[in-house]
Amino acid sequence: MIGTLILTFLLLHIAAALAIGFWLLxxxxxxxxxxxxxxxxxxxxxxxxxxxLMLTSTVTGIxxxxxxxxxxxxxxxxxxxxxxxxxxxxxxxMMQQQSEK
Numbered sequence: 169m170i171g172t173l174i175l176t177f178l179l180l181h182i183a184a185a186l187a188i189g190f191w192l193l194x195x196x197x198x199x200x201x202x203x204x205x206x207x208x209x210x211x212x213x214x215x216x217x218x219x220x221l222m223l224t225s226t227v228t229g230i231x232x233x234x235x236x237x238x239x240x241x242x243x244x245x246x247x248x249x250x251x252x253x254x255x256x257x258x259x260x261x262m263m264q265q266q267s268e269k
Contacts, residue, residue: 178225182218189214 189211196207 175225175229178221182222182225185214185218185221189218 192207192214193211196204196211199207
């Protein structure tokens with residue numbers, strides 16, 4: 169569920185960046201002099217960054233779906249879940265507090 173929301177969020181930002189970059193490119197073509205050059209440079213920069221973000225999110229998504237090690241997350245968290253380490257630590261802390269009283 170969360171992965172789908174994140175992907176939708178990324179795709180909306182990529183679409184917005186491409187639209188802004190294209191609009192800026194078209195607007196800069198109508199200008200003359202240094203405004204045309206500046207607008208064209210910024211437009212291509214925005215478009216290139218949007219494409220780079222699209223490629224990066226695609227590679228990350230494919231890697232997440234195919235690589236089991238990448239999907240696992242933090243190994244310490246898995247150890248704590250499996251062994252009930254957190255509960256054991258809480259019990260030890262409680263025992264120490266009670267013995268101090």
